[in-house]
Amino acid sequence: MAKWNLAFALLVLATVTAKYSVGCKRTGSAPGSDPNTRDADAKIYACGICGQPITVTLIVTNKFVEPTFELNITVSNKPQRELIYFLEAASVQNPKFRFTAEHYGTLGYMITKINGLAASVSDQTYWQFLEHPSGNSLQLGASTYVPLDNQTIQFNFTTWDNTHA
Numbered sequence: 103m104a105k106w107n108l109a110f111a112l113l114v115l116a117t118v119t120a121k122y123s124v125g126c127k128r129t130g131s132a133p134g135s136d137p138n139t140r141d142a143d144a145k146i147y148a149c150g151i152c153g154q155p156i157t158v159t160l161i162v163t164n165k166f167v168e169p170t171f172e173l174n175i176t177v178s179n180k181p182q183r184e185l186i187y188f189l190e191a192a193s194v195q196n197p198k199f200r201f202t203a204e205h206y207g208t209l210g211y212m213i214t215k216i217n218g219l220a221a222s223v224s225d226q227t228y229w230q231f232l233e234h235p236s237g238n239s240l241q242l243g244a245s246t247y248v249p250l251d252n253q254t255i256q257f258n259f260t261t262w263d264n265t266h267a
């Protein structure tokens with residue numbers, strides 16, 4: 103009898119753990135979502151790599167210096183995790199896409215070059231991350247920002263101004 107009680111207790115514990123211990127809710131905006139209820143189902147899992155499979159589109163644009171270019175890559179069915187992993191997946195998927203990153207301690211990786219076009223302190227240029235189509239500038243870098251399913255992120259080569267903080 104004691105054996106059955108123990109088995110039942112373990113079953114209840116496993117059910118409760120599975121239901122309530124899988125990470126925290128995140129904020130952000132998904133295309134077309136209702137701002138009042140957005141991301142109700144979005145979760146980031148503590149283990150990172152075991153996030154649910156998501157699809158993220160990357161748009162790379164340089165309209166700032168010649169030769170200008172634009173590239174559009176959709177990465178499908180990859181576990182939800184930090185943006186830099188989608189950049190890696192995109193470069194594996196499409197050899198026309200290449201990037202370079204520099205590590206800055208707790209901030210993680212800064213994307214310093216895409217397809218040969220490098221950020222420059224003297225020219226005050228950098229690769230800016232934008233939510234598409236809103237055009238809102240991301241407030242987190244590639245090592246920290248976790249995209250949502252069906253989100254499009256734009257990487258736009260541009261100059262910085264005094265409004266960045």
Ligand code: B12
Pocket residue numbers: 205206209210211212213214223227228229230231232239240241242243244246262263266267
């Ligand atoms: C100036 C600045 C920039 C400048 C840096 C240019 C320069 N050479 O001065 C520019 C405009 C390029 C920039 C870009 C971005 N930035 Co910025 N930036 C800052 C700011 C205001 C000051 C940094 C600084 O000068 N520190 C003092 C120096 C002495 O220390 P440092 O370690 O040498 O600083 C370097 C790094 O901070 C690095 N850097 C700057 N921004 C970022 C962002 C990331 C993710 C990384 C890894 C490194 C990095 O450039 C600095 C100069 O070399 C900080 C806010 C703050 N108060 O710290 C935000 C800050 C670091 N940036 C931030 C963000 C989000 C970005 C962008 C992702 C914005 C975007 N949507 O594109 C991009 C980076 C995109 C990419 N390509 O990876 C966030 C990072 C948050 C996080 N945890 O990820 C911060 C904290 C602002 C915030 N939102 O709170 N940034």
